[in-house]
Amino acid sequence: MGWLSGFAVTLRQIRRGKVTERFPFEKRPKPARFHGRHVLNRYEDGMEKCIGCELCAGVCPAQCIYVRGADNPPDAPVSPGERYGFVYEINYLRCIHCDLCVEACPTEAITETKLFEFSFSNREDAIYTKEELLVDDDGRARRQPWELWLGGEDDDTSAWMRATAPSGQAVYEGRVGWSGELGFGVRAPEIGQSVEEAKDEEAKDERGGQGS
Amino acid sequence: MTGFATADPLFSNGVDLTVVLIVIGKTIAVFALLLLSVLMYIWFLRKVIARMQNRIGPDRAGPFGLLQTLADGIKLFFKEQSVPTTADRKIFYLAPYLSLLPAFLAFSIVPIGGLVTIAGHQTFLQLVDIPLGILLLLAMSGLGIYGVMLAGWASGSKYPLLGSVRASAQLLSYEAAFGLAIVGVLIQSNTLSTRAIVIKQGWTGVESIVNGWYWLPAIGALFVFLIAAVAETNHPPFDLVEAEQELTGGFFTEYTGIRFAIFYLAEFMNLITMSAIAVTLFFGGPSGPSLGFLAANGWFNVWVLPVFWFMSKVIVLLFLTVWLRATMPRLRYDQLMALGWKFLIEFAFIWVMITGVVVVAKEQDWSMWIVLPAVIAGGIAIGAVLYASVPKTTELLEEIK
Numbered sequence: 001m002g003w004l005s006g007f008a009v010t011l012r013q014i015r016r017g018k019v020t021e022r023f024p025f026e027k028r029p030k031p032a033r034f035h036g037r038h039v040l041n042r043y044e045d046g047m048e049k050c051i052g053c054e055l056c057a058g059v060c061p062a063q064c065i066y067v068r069g070a071d072n073p074p075d076a077p078v079s080p081g082e083r084y085g086f087v088y089e090i091n092y093l094r095c096i097h098c099d100l101c102v103e104a105c106p107t108e109a110i111t112e113t114k115l116f117e118f119s120f121s122n123r124e125d126a127i128y129t130k131e132e133l134l135v136d137d138d139g140r141a142r143r144q145p146w147e148l149w150l151g152g153e154d155d156d157t158s159a160w161m162r163a164t165a166p167s168g169q170a171v172y173e174g175r176v177g178w179s180g181e182l183g184f185g186v187r188a189p190e191i192g193q194s195v196e197e198a199k200d201e202e203a204k205d206e207r208g209g210q211g212s
Numbered sequence: 213m214t215g216f217a218t219a220d221p222l223f224s225n226g227v228d229l230t231v232v233l234i235v236i237g238k239t240i241a242v243f244a245l246l247l248l249s250v251l252m253y254i255w256f257l258r259k260v261i262a263r264m265q266n267r268i269g270p271d272r273a274g275p276f277g278l279l280q281t282l283a284d285g286i287k288l289f290f291k292e293q294s295v296p297t298t299a300d301r302k303i304f305y306l307a308p309y310l311s312l313l314p315a316f317l318a319f320s321i322v323p324i325g326g327l328v329t330i331a332g333h334q335t336f337l338q339l340v341d342i343p344l345g346i347l348l349l350l351a352m353s354g355l356g357i358y359g360v361m362l363a364g365w366a367s368g369s370k371y372p373l374l375g376s377v378r379a380s381a382q383l384l385s386y387e388a389a390f391g392l393a394i395v396g397v398l399i400q401s402n403t404l405s406t407r408a409i410v411i412k413q414g415w416t417g418v419e420s421i422v423n424g425w426y427w428l429p430a431i432g433a434l435f436v437f438l439i440a441a442v443a444e445t446n447h448p449p450f451d452l453v454e455a456e457q458e459l460t461g462g463f464f465t466e467y468t469g470i471r472f473a474i475f476y477l478a479e480f481m482n483l484i485t486m487s488a489i490a491v492t493l494f495f496g497g498p499s500g501p502s503l504g505f506l507a508a509n510g511w512f513n514v515w516v517l518p519v520f521w522f523m524s525k526v527i528v529l530l531f532l533t534v535w536l537r538a539t540m541p542r543l544r545y546d547q548l549m550a551l552g553w554k555f556l557i558e559f560a561f562i563w564v565m566i567t568g569v570v571v572v573a574k575e576q577d578w579s580m581w582i583v584l585p586a587v588i589a590g591g592i593a594i595g596a597v598l599y600a601s602v603p604k605t606t607e608l609l610e611e612i613k
Contacts (some may be wrong), residue, residue, distance in 0.1 A: 003540075005540045006540065007280050007539050009539070010264040010535060010538045010539045011264070011535070013263070013264045013266055014260075014264055015265045016266060017266065018263070018266050018267055018268050019266045019267075020266070022268060022269045022271065050587060079427075194279065197521075
C-alpha cells in the first residue's frame, strides 16, 4: 500500500504555496547580464555611437544583422567620426542573443537591454530597423507597440557589461569601461568577476555615486 | 415506507398545464445546473491541481478565473471545424450528441432536494422519479459507449479507432463491477427508485450518518463503486482512452471546435452524475440536519438546506476525483484489465453475497455474533480460491514464452 502515501504528497503541496507568478502583471527581477533586445546608443551630446564599421554584422553567428555605413554629411554629422550607420537592421527571428555583436562593437554603440517580451504576428515587425533600435532623446529604448513593458522596466535596461575584459582577463577593477551615454552618462567601473560577491555591496554604492 | 417506489405526487391529481410547465421548468433547471456544474468543476479541477503542483492555475477570466471554462467554450464554439475526408460524415456528426444525451439523461434520476410545493403542486426536487431509477443509470452509461465507439469508428483514422476500442473494452469490463456494487446497496434498500433510496436514508439525527446512510453497511460496495465509477467515466488514473502518449487524443482525436467541446462536456457531466449517484446511494442524497430554530416548513429548510447538503457531499466526492487525478499515474492497459476482472468483480461478488446473508439474518433475527464471522470467513475463503485460480500476469507471460 505504499502508493497511498502519494496522496499525502499532493495534499501537502497545497500548503507549500505556489512558486509561479502571474507573469505579465508580476515579473521577477532579471539578472544583471540578461540578454534582451538591442538598442543603439548615443553619446551624451546626442550623436550616434555607431560608425557603420559592420564588425557586429561580421561577428554575428546567426547573420541577423544588416549594416550599411555612409559618410557623415559635413554640415549635419550623425556620428562624431567619419562614417555612420546609414542602415541598421536586426532580424529577431534569427537573433540568438549571444551578445557577440556587443563584444565586437568598438564604440559601445550596440548593447542589449533586458527587454525580451515582444511578440509579433508579422515578419516585418521581427526586423527592427535603425529607427526602432536607436534610443530616444532621454537615452531610453523606444517602446514598440508589440512589446510588453511594465512601468520602469526600461530603467536599468542598457546596463552593459563585457563578458570578459578587453585584455582577456576577468579582473579589471577600477577601469571605466564606458564612454558617456545619453541619459545615463559615464558608467561606473565594473567589478571583476573573480571578486564579484565580495564587492557586490560596494559596487552598488559606487554606481549610485558616479551615475549622472 | 414500503419497498415499492414512491411516485412523484406531482402527477397524482392528473396532468394539467401547470404540471406540464413545472416539468419543463424542472428540465431546464436541471440542465442548467448540470452545465453550470461542469463549468465550475473544470475551474475547480484546474485550480486544485494547480495548487497541488505549486502553480496558480487559471486566474485571468473573471474573478479568480471563474469564467475561464466559459471563455474556452466560447473559443471552441467559434473555431473552424474540420472533418476528415475518410470520415463517415453522418455518424461523425451524430457521435458527440450520442455521448452527451445519455450523460444528461443519467442525471435526471438524481434527487437534488426534498419535497417542495410549486404553484400549489407538491413535487420532488428531482427531474424524474421512475420506479426503475437505478437501471436507467446503468442503461445510460451503457448507451454512452455508443458515442465513444461510433466517434472512433466514424473518424476513419487509426488512433481514434484504437482509442474507441480501448474505451468500449474498458467500459464493458467495469460495467460488471459497477452494477454489482450498486446491487450491494439495492439489497438493503429493497427498491430501485432513487427517491425511495434517499428517503430510506433520511435524517433522524447525527447517528444516521453511521446507521442511516448506506455507506457503512455497504462499505465494500462503496469502494468498488468509486473505483468503477472513475473507470466508467474515463478519468485518471483510468484515462487510457485518451492516453496522449500512445493515441494522441483517443477517440476524439479528429474532432475539433464545438464537437470536441461536447465530448469534453459529456465526460465531465458523467463524472458529476457518478458523484451525484454515489451521494444518492451511499450518503443519503439531500438528507442532512435542518435548522431547528426555523420553521420546519419554511422555505430555507425545505428548499435550501437539502440542496445544500446534496451539493456539499457531491463537492467532497468531486474533490476526491481531483485529488486522485493529481496523484495517480495512469495505469497500463493490462493493469487496468487485471484490476477490473481479477479483483473488482470478484470482490463485488463476494460483497453481494455477504450483504445478502446479513440482510436475511437481520430479517430472521439470527445472532449477528455468529453470522458476521461466518460470512466474512466464507468470503475470505471464496476470495482465496478465486485468487488462486486466476493466473497471474507473470505466469501468463511465462506461458507465452
